[in-house]
Amino acid sequence: MVVPSTKTSNPPVCRLRQYVLLLACFLWTSSCLALWGLSGGIQIRPFQPPRPKPVPRNNNSSSTISAHDMGISEEKWDRLQKALYWPGPDQEITQLNQSTSPVHSTFSIVGLKESYKVGEHISVTITARDHNKNLKRYGGDFFKAKLFNSELKASVYGEVLDHRNGTYSVALLLPWEGQAQVYVRLEHSSEVVQILKKYRESSFPRSHYNGYFEGPGPDKTRISEVVECNLKWGADGSWSKGDCCCEYKDIKTGTVWQCERPKKLSCNKLVHHSSAGLENPLNPFEMQIFTKTLTNVAITGDTQIINVLPNTTGIGTMERCRSGMMTPVVPAGFYLKDVWKSFVCNTQQFSSAQSGNCLKNKIVYLMGDSTIRQWFENLEIKVPDIKRMDLHTQHFLGPLMAVELKNNIIVHWRAHSVPLRFPKVPITDLHYISNDIDEITGGPHAVVAYTLFAHLDFHPLTFYVHEVAKIRQSVVALLSRAPETTVIIKSGNTAGIKDIFQSDWYAMQQNTVMQEMFQDIDGVIYFDVWQMTSCHYLLEDLHPGPVIIANEVDMLLSYICPA
Structure with missing residues (x-):
């Protein structure tokens, strides 16, 4: 202009x-x-930031993580452990044929009728068998279930109930008129879940990172060194192969990042961070059980068409979207013609003009990983005349900022801090979410939304609890000083990654932690995008497709501007 x-x-x-x-x-x-x-x-x-200090290399002895280390009370940790409990084999599994077989496991619809009405449920029973066709005697298998209609682009999530005896049940709501079918798949056998648990809580460094140290002077003559870095947690630095380490402790969160000490440069010369290689801890037998042919496989069952007739009474009228509502519920909503219809509150579809009007005089702070950066990118397209400012930062890292002057709209996105599996980035651009929330004044004009899951799959769940506990403290303080602030938590989504490094089972457990840690805080809104990504017809992806993201952003706007 x-x-x-x-x-x-x-x-x-x-x-x-x-x-x-x-x-x-x-x-x-x-x-x-x-x-x-x-x-x-x-x-x-x-x-x-405070100057880092060299620390001697720790021995390889493991250490026990207490509730105090995580920043929570013993009572809260006990509650979390109960919520996170996952049954497993009642015996040591030494042969592949003893594990759950997706080929021999089946599902059936209980008491299938000729027709149903909208709002009714059907009951599905899943029966797990091993490779010898024997019924499993224990639970712990990770199944996913949904009801769908491809022509209507309709689907709804079904929560699987584990009876801990090799059988599982699913109650599936029939929310649309027309036809429907049941789909069930084995995500992980109970034996694989035990392997996931084992290495999630171990000190084995499945994910490696690099630290880039730079000396003074021009690029051609300056000294540069690259060393290995990682989180100091659990085994207290036993990942290190060097003689000593540089330790970087965040003052507010207490999180400690370590890098092997460079040979020539001092600890305060750390400039960049990046992900490095992955290290597979599986032994040959575990790799056999973890094979792709046994993971994320659809199981056979009743594929009959379910006929759903209209219901004059309907399913019910939704309330206006607001904080403090009971979320997530099962199901939290359903897709029909690719539009998410929430059962939590009255979500709307926003046109481009309506999006701009909704965000008038708002500052939106988006924090976390690239899955919430997708919200930023969607708003760039959706909001009229909004323009991204050139902050001379990398697109995948940020910080990013978009501004619309006429309606005084500002939208930010910033990635969370280490551990982070990104290409080479300036380490000063990595901020802990809790610290950034502490810097926000808040008020009716402020919208704070964050997510935290994918990059922490590689590290112990106790560390995840620690990070969430710090965010919780900051959110409580924010709502105390500015109770009219809109605070939104985006859950982790399904990813389509099913290996020892990342798994939907990890993400599901992290979602449980986030729900439990925030369930008693008024003024917080929890978005259960897990269900939105789990039941959609698109292949599961760490970065959900545009149609899913558009529905998530419409839900975001529905809470900012409820109808």
């Missing part, structure tokens, strides 16, 4: 733009070292 010259040195449009950039940079981007106001430059000194 070309602005005509005027007699004043700062025309109204320029002054407005300066105010917006000043506010946005001050609130979010630590990389803005100089901000320009109406009457000259305002210099802001960047925050200086």
Whole structure:
């Protein structure tokens, strides 16, 4: 846009733009070292983190993580353990044929009738068998179930109930008129889940990272060193192969990151971070059980068409979307013609113009991984005239900021801090979510949404609890000082990754932690996108397809601007 010259040195449009950039940079981007106001430059000194200190290499002895280490009470940890409990084999499994077979496991519809009415349920029984066709005597298999109609682009999630004796049941709601079919698949056998649990809680470093140290001077002559880095947790640094380490402790969260000490440079020369290789801990027998032919496989069963007739009474009227509602519920909603219809509250479909009106005078802070960056990217397309500012950052890392001046809309996204499996990035651009929430004033104009799951799959669940506990403290403080702030938690989604490094079982357990940790806090909204991604016809992907993201963003806007 070309602005005509005027007699004043700062025309109204320029002054407005300066105010917006000043506010946005001050609130979010630590990389803005100089901000320009109406009457000259305002210099802001960047925050200086504490200087790291060398620490001696730890021995290989493991350490027990207590509730105190995680930052929670013993009572809360006991409650979490009960919620996270997952049954497993009642005997040591030494042969592949003793594990659950997707070929011989089946499902059946109980008491199938000729027709049903919208709002009724059908009951499905799943029977697990091993490779010798023997009935399993214990539970712990990870099944997924849904009801679907491909022509209507309709589907609904079914929660699987484990009876811990080799049988499972699913109650599937019939929410649309027309036809429907049942689909069930074995995600992981109970034997594989035990392997996932084993290595999730071990100190074995399945994921490796690099730290890039840079000396002073021009690029051609400066000294550079790359060393291995990782989280200090559990075994207290036993991953390290060096003689000593550099330790980086965040003051507020207490999280400690370690890097092997460079040979030539000091610890305070760490400049960049990146992911490195993955290390598979499985022994030959475990690899046999974990084979792809036994994982994420549809099982056979009743494929009859279910006829669903209209119901004049309907399913019920939804309330306005607001914080504090009982979420998630099962099912949390369903798809019909590719539109998500929530059972939690009255979600709407927002046009482009309606999206802009809804976000008028709002500052939206999106924090976490690339799955919530997808919300940022959707809003860039959805909101009229919103423009991304050039903050000279990498797209996949951020921070990113988009501004719409007419309606005074600002949208931010920033990635969470280490552990993070990204390409080479400046380590100063990695912030802990809880610390960023502490820097937000809040108020009726502020929307804070975050997610935390995929990158923490590689590390112990106790560390995940620790990170969520810190976020919880920051959210409680934010709502205390600014109770009208909209705070939204996006759950982890299904990913289509089924290996020892990442698995939907990990994500599901993390979702349980997040739900339990926030269930007693008024003013927090929990988005159960797990169900939205689990039952959709698109192949499961760590980054869900555009149609799913569009429905998630419509749900976001439904809470910001309820009808």
